[in-house]
Amino acid sequence: MTGMARLTCRVNGEEVRAEVPVRRNLLDFLRNDLGLTGSHAGCEHGVCGACTILVDGVTVRGCLMLAVQAEGAEVVTVEGLAESGRSAALAAAFTARNALQCGFCTPGMIASALEYIDGGGGPDRAAIRAHLSGNYCRCTGYQAVVDAVCDVIGGAAK
Amino acid sequence: MTGPATIFDRPNRYIGTAEPRADAARLLQGRGRFVDDIQLPRMVHAAFLRSPHAHARIVSLDVAAARAMPGVAAVWTGAEMAAHVTPWVGVLTHLAGLRSPPQPALAVDVVRWQGEPVAMVVAATRAEAEDAVERIEADYDPLPAAVRMEEALSPDAPVIHPEFGSNLAWERRVETGDMAAAMAQPGVTVVERTFRFGRHTGVTLEPRATVMDYDPAEDRLTMHYSGQAPHMMQVVLSRHLGLPEENIRVISNDVGGSFGIKIHTYGDEIAVGAAARLLRRPVKFVADRMESFMTDIHARDHVVTGRIGVHADGRIAGLEIDDLTGIGPFSMYPRTSAIECNQVLNLTGAPYRMEAYRARGRVVFQNKNMMCQYRAVGHPIAMAVADGLLDEAGRALGMDPVVIRQRNLIADDAYPTTSASGMKLDDLSHQKTLAKLVEVMGYEALRADQAAARARGVHRGIGILSMVEVTNPSPMFYGIGGAPIASQDGATVRLDAGGALHISSSVTEQGQGTNAILAQIAAGVFGVDIGRVKVTTGDTATVPYGGGTWASRGAGIGGEAMLLAAHALKEQVLEVAGVMLQAGVESLDIRAGKIVDEATGAERMGLADLARTVYYRGNELPADLKPELVATRHYRVSDMPFVFTNGAMGAYVEVDTDTGFTKVLGFWAVEDCGRVINPMLVDEQVRGGVVQGIGGALYEECLYDDQGQLLNTTMADYLVPMAAEMPDIVVAHVETPTKTSILGAKGAGEAGTGGAPGAILNAVNDALAPLGASVWQMPITPERVLRALGVVAD
Numbered sequence: 038m039t040g041m042a043r044l045t046c047r048v049n050g051e052e053v054r055a056e057v058p059v060r061r062n063l064l065d066f067l068r069n070d071l072g073l074t075g076s077h078a079g080c081e082h083g084v085c086g087a088c089t090i091l092v093d094g095v096t097v098r099g100c101l102m103l104a105v106q107a108e109g110a111e112v113v114t115v116e117g118l119a120e121s122g123r124s125a126a127l128a129a130a131f132t133a134r135n136a137l138q139c140g141f142c143t144p145g146m147i148a149s150a151l152e153y154i155d156g157g158g159g160p161d162r163a164a165i166r167a168h169l170s171g172n173y174c175r176c177t178g179y180q181a182v183v184d185a186v187c188d189v190i191g192g193a194a195k
Numbered sequence: 196m197t198g199p200a201t202i203f204d205r206p207n208r209y210i211g212t213a214e215p216r217a218d219a220a221r222l223l224q225g226r227g228r229f230v231d232d233i234q235l236p237r238m239v240h241a242a243f244l245r246s247p248h249a250h251a252r253i254v255s256l257d258v259a260a261a262r263a264m265p266g267v268a269a270v271w272t273g274a275e276m277a278a279h280v281t282p283w284v285g286v287l288t289h290l291a292g293l294r295s296p297p298q299p300a301l302a303v304d305v306v307r308w309q310g311e312p313v314a315m316v317v318a319a320t321r322a323e324a325e326d327a328v329e330r331i332e333a334d335y336d337p338l339p340a341a342v343r344m345e346e347a348l349s350p351d352a353p354v355i356h357p358e359f360g361s362n363l364a365w366e367r368r369v370e371t372g373d374m375a376a377a378m379a380q381p382g383v384t385v386v387e388r389t390f391r392f393g394r395h396t397g398v399t400l401e402p403r404a405t406v407m408d409y410d411p412a413e414d415r416l417t418m419h420y421s422g423q424a425p426h427m428m429q430v431v432l433s434r435h436l437g438l439p440e441e442n443i444r445v446i447s448n449d450v451g452g453s454f455g456i457k458i459h460t461y462g463d464e465i466a467v468g469a470a471a472r473l474l475r476r477p478v479k480f481v482a483d484r485m486e487s488f489m490t491d492i493h494a495r496d497h498v499v500t501g502r503i504g505v506h507a508d509g510r511i512a513g514l515e516i517d518d519l520t521g522i523g524p525f526s527m528y529p530r531t532s533a534i535e536c537n538q539v540l541n542l543t544g545a546p547y548r549m550e551a552y553r554a555r556g557r558v559v560f561q562n563k564n565m566m567c568q569y570r571a572v573g574h575p576i577a578m579a580v581a582d583g584l585l586d587e588a589g590r591a592l593g594m595d596p597v598v599i600r601q602r603n604l605i606a607d608d609a610y611p612t613t614s615a616s617g618m619k620l621d622d623l624s625h626q627k628t629l630a631k632l633v634e635v636m637g638y639e640a641l642r643a644d645q646a647a648a649r650a651r652g653v654h655r656g657i658g659i660l661s662m663v664e665v666t667n668p669s670p671m672f673y674g675i676g677g678a679p680i681a682s683q684d685g686a687t688v689r690l691d692a693g694g695a696l697h698i699s700s701s702v703t704e705q706g707q708g709t710n711a712i713l714a715q716i717a718a719g720v721f722g723v724d725i726g727r728v729k730v731t732t733g734d735t736a737t738v739p740y741g742g743g744t745w746a747s748r749g750a751g752i753g754g755e756a757m758l759l760a761a762h763a764l765k766e767q768v769l770e771v772a773g774v775m776l777q778a779g780v781e782s783l784d785i786r787a788g789k790i791v792d793e794a795t796g797a798e799r800m801g802l803a804d805l806a807r808t809v810y811y812r813g814n815e816l817p818a819d820l821k822p823e824l825v826a827t828r829h830y831r832v833s834d835m836p837f838v839f840t841n842g843a844m845g846a847y848v849e850v851d852t853d854t855g856f857t858k859v860l861g862f863w864a865v866e867d868c869g870r871v872i873n874p875m876l877v878d879e880q881v882r883g884g885v886v887q888g889i890g891g892a893l894y895e896e897c898l899y900d901d902q903g904q905l906l907n908t909t910m911a912d913y914l915v916p917m918a919a920e921m922p923d924i925v926v927a928h929v930e931t932p933t934k935t936s937i938l939g940a941k942g943a944g945e946a947g948t949g950g951a952p953g954a955i956l957n958a959v960n961d962a963l964a965p966l967g968a969s970v971w972q973m974p975i976t977p978e979r980v981l982r983a984l985g986v987v988a989d
Contacts, residue, residue, distance in 0.1 A: 069372030075225015139706030140222030
């Protein structure tokens with residue numbers, strides 16, 4: 038049996054106190070312990086990007102961080118981004134462009150795209166493609182995702 | 196009365212418009228319902244011990260220590276599981292001669308590929324199940340492995356199933372015309388090449404996932420299924436777990452990509468069903484990524500030798516292919532692993548006229564993971580071989596790739612006709628499609644750019660490809676051969692009391708937008724706002740019986756059933772309205788949720804008024820009126836084995852002759868999928884298909900060593916196309932509706948994957964040709980390019 042540890046952090050603005058196995062990764066904790074199933078496990082080795090979340094404002098792979106490492110941290114998942122309205126413009130653009138098909142990569146894609154936009158990224162298709170290169174999508178061909186990000190940046194500039 | 200023929204001009208026109216998907220919002224907010232999101236009371240988790248050997252005898256399996264591990268609910272060896280799951284055999288009668296031995300859910304006595312499940316642990320958490328798997332003591336006696344398909348038929352190859360005497364699973368030949376005479380004609384130039392297509396796999400971002408929930412009180416098993424064909428899976432579970440079909444419910448909610456990967460019978464998933472029944476509690480299994488690479492079906496793995504003979508004017512005299520394909524140790528159940536080879540024989544050269552066609556296909560067993568139908572089954576091989584040979588022939592004649600295709604494509608006014616392989620073809624538009632491709636890609640300007648680049652020492656190439664795609668399959672695909680796979684699909688449309696439509700269909704959604712197009716069809720044909728249409732798919736308990744979504748049939752078959760059902764309901768509703776309004780049915784129509792006067796559009800009654808009267812106040816209706824506010828219709832393709840589509844693709848690449856790296860500068864796809872129901876969804880599906888095709892052409896390969904060990908089992912080692920490598924892809928359409936249905940829609944989902952590899956191959960060889968080099972192996976890796984250039988030697 039593995040050891041347990043106390044964990045206190047904030048998830049989507051709410052304080053969370055839990056006792057978790059020290060080997061449990063943050064993604065499993067969010068999904069299985071908190072029922073926040075929007076973040077997805079695609080590879081569990083930090084490559085596919087489907088579990089991308091924000092920890093203290095920075096995108097991280099939920100599968101590459103242990104839950105106990107989130108002690109004292111502010112964690113935001115796709116559910117939190119939607120609830121607060123932070124992802125609303127991107128969500129509207131993704132819908133208008135059909136920038137998702139199965140939707141499994143989408144929560145991570147939203148987090149990465151938001152990081153690009155909030156970081157002042159411009160409507161430069163190559164730069165957007167480079168920024169999103171940590172997020173696998175097997176359905177769309179990526180073009181509509183790039184279009185959607187450009188739409189949000191263009192809309193914000195007007 | 197408005198008949199089906201006029202549905203495309205109606206005021207509530209949704210067919211042909213870029214409607215956004217209603218289910219996008221849920222997925223964008225993290226509110227998807229994927230199988231791994233399901234948490235049920237008392238649910239336990241499965242993990243599997245898998246064979247580390249490609250071929251070995253199981254000497255002993257000691258599971259005592261595993262059973263004693265914390266959290267463990269049960270452990271089964273393959274032999275123990277065999278008492279609860281009957282084995283299956285992946286053959287179909289219409290593939291005459293195909294053989295495959297009974298396959299158990301978990302290996303018994305012998306393991307035949309690395310990754311084959313050997314024992315199963317069920318525990319409170321997946322982590323505890325994996326801990327216990329580590330404690331199983333397994334002792335194997337390794338056997339010689341038949342790994343390379345080229346050697347699988349040699350007399351000294353290890354025979355994987357001794358009762359068969361060889362590793363040959365199936366062989367088929369096709370012969371049309373007199374090949375020897377055609378090739379021997381004066382002035383015929385003959386070109387021969389050998390093409391190699393590596394193994395790759397679907398890499399669905401959501402891995403295979405199953406939750407099995409057994410209710411002993413009703414002897415009922417519910418499978419939460421990440422897949423494409425719920426009714427097929429119901430039969431498979433029934434047959435092999437020994438439960439009545441009606442006691443099995445299969446539910447597919449959100450599916451995180453499938454591409455054909457999740458439509459097959461996997462022993463680990465069936466064992467999960469048995470475990471749920473034996474433990475009388477829900478059991479979840481979600482493959483991890485290593486398990487996905489080792490056990491999700493692989494695709495392709497062909498060596499094809501092809502010969503083409505062309506006259507001096509470019510016309511094809513003869514085309515001959517010999518396809519060898521390796522399928523792993525068993526033919527996959529229930530679709531078999533011979534369909535891809537069958538498709539290669541059926542489809543090679545199908546866009547072109549020729550005097551003679553000859554093909555041989557051989558399907559062989561080997562000690563690798565199983566190979567089966569993945570997106571664009573057989574098409575990438577068939578198209579790359581025919582169009583690769585055609586380009587070589589063109590080079591030999593000094594003829595432009597566009598011109599040699601124009602000389603050979605079946606004329607747009609020649610339909611109906613039959614391909615050299617015997618396929619019935621109708622409603623195709625090869626010439627128009629190629630002309631449009633030349634226009635949208637700016638072919639002449641690209642040739643000029645290529646020449647300018649060449650002058651700078653930069654090697655660019657243009658690849659052109661013309662193709663057919665098998666879509667809307669009839670019963671001739673699987674049903675005729677005895678597979679429990681419906682070729683017809685059903686749709687139900689119900690008018691609810693509030694005036695909204697509830698629709699359901701037996702085709703399924705894996706992200707293509709199936710639910711969205713079904714709503715578009717129902718709303719448009721019946722006459723309501725699309726926001727008032729709610730869709731249910733993917734539940735054997737509630738939807739009509741049908742085949743699901745595969746072989747690009749969702750829109751063409753499921754869509755037609757929905758059109759027929761919506762039209763039938765409209766007639767039923769108008770009949771009721773006619774009585775209530777004392778008006779002739781022909782004088783009424785349904786528009787925007789209202790019964791209106793057909794001629795003036797004036798509102799006569801709201802749909803909700805009508806429905807509420809029927810449902811709540813039937814006393815107001817004449818006694819002899821029997822209102823039916825629900826209609827169900829089914830549809831199957833009956834006049835063709837398949838409804839073929841066609842397309843033309845163009846690729847522009849740059850090959851770095853120092854590094855061997857190929858960069859895709861541009862890609863163009865012109866597709867004729869008949870009537871386009873939602874151009875936005877179709878375009879992005881074509882793009883996604885092209886990107887998967889580029890993956891197979893340039894990056895993706897399951898690499899085995901000569902012991903049958905898979906070398907790349909992580910996403911870091913197995914390359915798929917990422918955003919940065921992919922170009923923007925231009926998609927254009929020619930619309931030639933199929934006459935087999937009112938809707939006129941053909942499939943569109945697989946064309947990109949089927950055509951892009953050949954277009955890329957042709958582009959790379961166009962870039963390399965002036966250097967005296969060529970590549971005939973996919974993926975076209977930098978190493979293979981450098982070998983072709985002689986920069987790297989063996």
